[in-house]
Amino acid sequence: MAEDHKSFMNIINNSPSCAERWAGLTEKAIADARAHGVTLEPDDCLNIREIRLAAMGAELDSEAYQNELLNLPQLSMAARKKAIQEGDSDIRAAALSDLNRWRENEHFSHRTAHAARRLSEARELGIATPAPAQDELSRNDRLEMLKEVKDPAERLALARKWNLIK
Incomplete structure (x- = not known):
C-alpha cells in the first residue's frame, strides 16, 4: 500500500x-x-x-x-495493445516513441538490460516486429513470381517471407 x-x-x-x-x-x-x-x-x-x-x-x-x-497503467496498456492489434498506426508510433524515450540517457553499462526491457515491452504490446506490409499481391501471384526465381535458397526464403510455407 x-x-x-x-x-x-x-x-x-x-x-x-x-x-x-x-x-x-x-x-x-x-x-x-x-x-x-x-x-x-x-x-x-x-x-x-x-x-x-x-x-x-x-x-x-x-x-x-x-x-x-x-x-490506470494496467488498463491503458491493455487499451494500447488492443489498438495496436487493430492496426492503429498512430498508437503504434506513439508506443514506439515511448519505448525509445530516454534511450540516449542510458548508462552504457546498463544498455543491454534496457534493451531487453524495451524488447520485452514491445513484445507485450505486439510491436516487436514491423507492421505487416500492405500489398496487393495474391497468393497465386506470389507463386507465379517464385517460378521465375532460379536460386533454390532464394526461392525458399521468399516463400517463407510471404508465408507460403512454414
Whole structure:
C-alpha cells in the first residue's frame, strides 16, 4: 500500500459504513477492469480517487471514475495493445516513441538490460516486429513470381517471407 493512502485506510478501518462502501466499490472496479481483460488487485483501487471519495460518502461521478479506471497503467496498456492489434498506426508510433524515450540517457553499462526491457515491452504490446506490409499481391501471384526465381535458397526464403510455407 502506498504511503499516501495510509490516512485513507485508517478512515476505512475505523468506520464500518465506509468499509462497507469501500468493499463494494473495490469489487465494482475489479469487475469493470476484468471486462477490459485486466486483473486488478484491491490495492490497485487505491489509485482511483473517485472511488476513495465515494467510499467516504461522496456521490460517485461515473464519468470521472471511468476516466480514472481507464488511465490506470494496467488498463491503458491493455487499451494500447488492443489498438495496436487493430492496426492503429498512430498508437503504434506513439508506443514506439515511448519505448525509445530516454534511450540516449542510458548508462552504457546498463544498455543491454534496457534493451531487453524495451524488447520485452514491445513484445507485450505486439510491436516487436514491423507492421505487416500492405500489398496487393495474391497468393497465386506470389507463386507465379517464385517460378521465375532460379536460386533454390532464394526461392525458399521468399516463400517463407510471404508465408507460403512454414
